[in-house]
Amino acid sequence: MSTPASSLSAAQRNAVAELLRVSPVADELGRRFAAGGHELHLVGGSVRDALLGRLGDDLDFCTDAHPEDTLRMVDGWADAIWETGREFGTIGVQKNGLRLEITTFRAEAYDGVSRNPVVAYGTNLLDDLRRRDFTINAMAVSLPGHAFTDPYGGLADLARQVVRTPDTPESSFSDDPLRMLRAARFAAKLRFTVEPDVVAAMTAMAADLDRITAERIRDEFTKLLSGADPVRGLRLLVDTGLADRFLPELAGLKLEIDEHAQHKDVYEHTLIVVNNAVRLEGDEGPDFILRMAALMHDVGKPATKAVGRDGRVSFHHHEVVGARLTKHRMRALKYPKDVISSVVELVSLHLRFYGYGRGEWTDSAVRRYVADAGPLLPRLHKLTRSDCTTRNRRKAAALAADYDALEERIARLAAEEDLARVRPDLDGNAIMEILGVPPGPIVGQAWKYLKELRLDKGPLPREEAEAELLRWAREHGHT
Incomplete structure (x- = not known):
C-alpha cells in the first residue's frame, strides 16, 4: 500500500518536499529511529496540511516504538521533552522551534460506557491509519525513506474536498463519538462536504455524543466556530441533531419568525449574523468571543415571543433572557469564566444601539454605552453592525449611517474626556x-x-x- 515519492504528481511531490524543507528535523529524527530498529512516519494532519499548503509548526509522527523507547531516542537530541501524553502513547518534543508529537501505533476504542478512550498499542502502520477519524487524516510519509502511504484514498478525497471515514462511519463513531463533531469541524475548517453515509451515521448516532465529556465537546466546538466557514459546520450540527446534545438553543431558533418578516426564521438570521461577524474580523480573526456572541445573541427570543393585536411579533427583553441562557450553556460546556463573562456581556448589550438614530442619545448616554462595554467596545461595534441583516437597502444604509455617527461621536468624546478610563x-x-x-x-x-x-x-x-x-x-x- 506504499507508493514511492517518485510516482506522486508534481504537486504532491512539491507538497511533501516543502514539508520536509521547512521541517529538516524530520529526516534527522527518522534516522535516529531507524538506527534504533524502529519505524517513524509523518502522519495525519501534518501530511494533510502539507498537501494543502497549510503546514504549521506542529508535526505529528507515529512509530512502532513504545514511549520508553522514544524517550531514549530523543534524549540528548531534543531541545525539550514533555511526557504529559505518555499514558496515551505520546511523547512531546521541541526541536529548532518545532513541536513534535511522537505516538506509538495504537488501536483506540470506547467500551460503550466510559467517556475516555481505552488505548492499546498497535503493531503496524496500516492498522494505525485505519483507526484514524477520516481518510484525509489517514495518510503517512515514512522517514527517512519518504514512502507515501495512503491505503484509504485520502489524497483523492482531498482533491474531491470530502470528509469520509477509513472504516464504516458507524464503526468509527462507535470507537469515538466525538468524531461526529469533528466531521462538522473539518467541514467548517476546510469548507469540505461530508459524505452522505457519514451524515446519516451522525444523525443516527447523535445520542452517543452524550458519552463524551463536556470539555472535549467544548474544545471541538470552539475549533468549529473558529473555522473558515463556521456556518457550514453549524448547519451540519443542527441537521444531524448533534447540536441538540450540547447546544439545543441553536436548533430552537428555527421555531421563531423574525419580527421584521425579512428572514425565514431567527435561525437563518443568526447564521447570517455569524457570517457577518466573520467578515468584520478582517485580519484579526478568528475571534471566538465575537463569533459566539453572534451565535447566541438571539437565543432569548423563543422564551420572549409575543404577538401583538396588530399581528406583529415582538421579543421584548430577549437580550436579558439570552444573556442568562448563554451563561448557563457556556458554564455547562466548562468555558473559562472570563470567556463566559465577555460573551454574556456582548449578548446583553447587543440591542443598546437601537434607538440612537431617533436622536434621543445625550452625551451621557454615549458615555454609559462606552463605559458599560468597556474593553468589549470594539467587539460590540462589530456585533451590532453584524446584526443588521435587513434586505431593505434603504433601512440597511440608514442603520449603517447611524452607527457611523455613533462611532464618530464616541471618538470625539473619547478625545475630549478619555472615555476608556471614566x-x-x-x-x-x-x-x-x-x-x-x-x-x-x-x-x-x-x-x-x-x-x-x-x-x-x-x-x-x-x-x-x-x-x-x-x-x-x-x-x-x-x-
Missing part, C-alpha cells in the same frame, strides 16, 4: 479627606455616586465636584 473627578483619598471619614463603605458609595455624576455631566471642575460630594453627604446623613 473615573470620578475625586479619588478615594480626596473623598476621605473632604468628608473626614476613614476607609469603609461610605467611601465606596461616594465614589460610585461621583462616577455616575461623571457619566451624566462629563468632567467637572474640582470645586464643583467637591460641592456635589458634600451635597450628597448631607442628603445621606454622612456629615
